[in-house]
Amino acid sequence: MAFNVTEVLEIPIGVGDITVERLLYFAVILTVGVIIAKVVSTNVRRILAERLPKNERELLTKLVYYGIIVWAFVVALPQLNFDLSGLLVAGGIVGLVIGFASQSVVSNLISGLFLMFEHPIRIGDNINVADVSGSVEDIRVLSTVIKTYDGVYVRIPNEKVFTSNITNYVHNAARRFEYQIGIRYQDDANAAIRIAKEVIETHPFALKSPAPSVFVDNFGDNSVNLTAYIWAPARNWWDVRTDLLWKIKLALEENGIEMPFPQRTVWFADGLEVKERSGEKKE
């Protein structure tokens, strides 16, 4: 007796009018879907390896993996004579409800993805966003975590981060800071400028270029005011700023240049007369 493949494929399996052939098609489509899902998710994981933390990466990879499998399942279902029109109507209504409910979630998700690819901030950066200052602890799919300078944990939804003005203090390689240094009117301003420049020169992280600038800025009520502009590596500028000012003050004082206290010269129209009080003894 000859084995006829066509006849075998046309044998009904006993559920409706589904044949072996249709069942095989269903299985093949699902298998191809699983293979595509595995290949795509592996590549997604590889591409995101350096862009996302592990937990976020795994979440996205799983979303892609199961999304492709669901798609393959929906494509394969007609092979089993499954009517998708009812599913589509139900799915549409459910989708509408879920869509309204998850509007902010999706918005945060999309913002998070843009943040990850645009890179206005990176983990470890010192930033100010939505009136919160601190260092970025984590950039997640839905939110960004900031540790404020007081050590407080702040979670900001990504949509807010993305739509707010972001100030990233360490995005550039270098940044400038300034000092105001007041000296007495009788002090030599040129000497003060030279001494301040010498102190700045000795600091390793006060950058050679752009060169620091120290100059007489204005004549104040009590002092001649010098301004110093100093460039430092963006990630170290605070250390340089806190370190240098006192050293400049000490160096100026060592050279006889002092920072004056507020003072007033008072003129008396009739001269200043010291009157003796009645209870005091005469020597």
Added chain:
Amino acid sequence: MMFGRYRGSFRREWGDILVEAESVDGLLTYRRRCGGQTFERILVLNTGEVIINPVEPVNLPRDITDFLLMEFSPMMIEPGATQTVYLKFPVEIGVFVESAKDIEVLDVFARGSQKYTLYGSPTNGVIARWYRSAVYPEIPPVEFFCEGVMELSIHNASHEWVEVSCAVFESTDMKLYYGDFVAASAKMKILGPSLAETDFIDAPLQTGMVKSIELYTARKIPVINRGYLMEWGF
């Protein structure tokens, strides 16, 4: 000579630098004194060794960059010309602990001071360790432990005369050798009015020199030796 490998107790002194490992109350203690600063660690070694050699000069006072900017007397170079010159560069000393399975950085120190600069614009530039050197036609005498000698071959591959007064190197590519002095070899290819390529050459300047262990090897940081493209002038 302070550079080399040491097992157990040792003591090396050079000027104001002291590096030693001695047994204190039965514990082997590594101690370093240099420029008024001291560093101390208890070492637990079975078969391990302490290695001292010069390392890439971009670690002090804190590791903030991988770049070294060498400033030197300006040179006008004809199109197509090649010139080999010698520069002095700063030296930092690295101390490693090595066993059969692993190597780790124990200490980095240096004599003298450091200075950093910005190469390029604040937006796109890089922070680099800055050092100024004269240009020498032959290997100049250097102060051991403070400076090394860099052989720099400059080639003007552009079609214009160019003035060169600095070279920026990526220290992850730096290959250091030591013998009577610390040495490195590098090349600089000028591609245009403000564009040049720099790279280090992995070869000793004199025969008999010993290759240094690089910090990047010890820190297990994977790097690709691709040189550095100077895009903001020279």
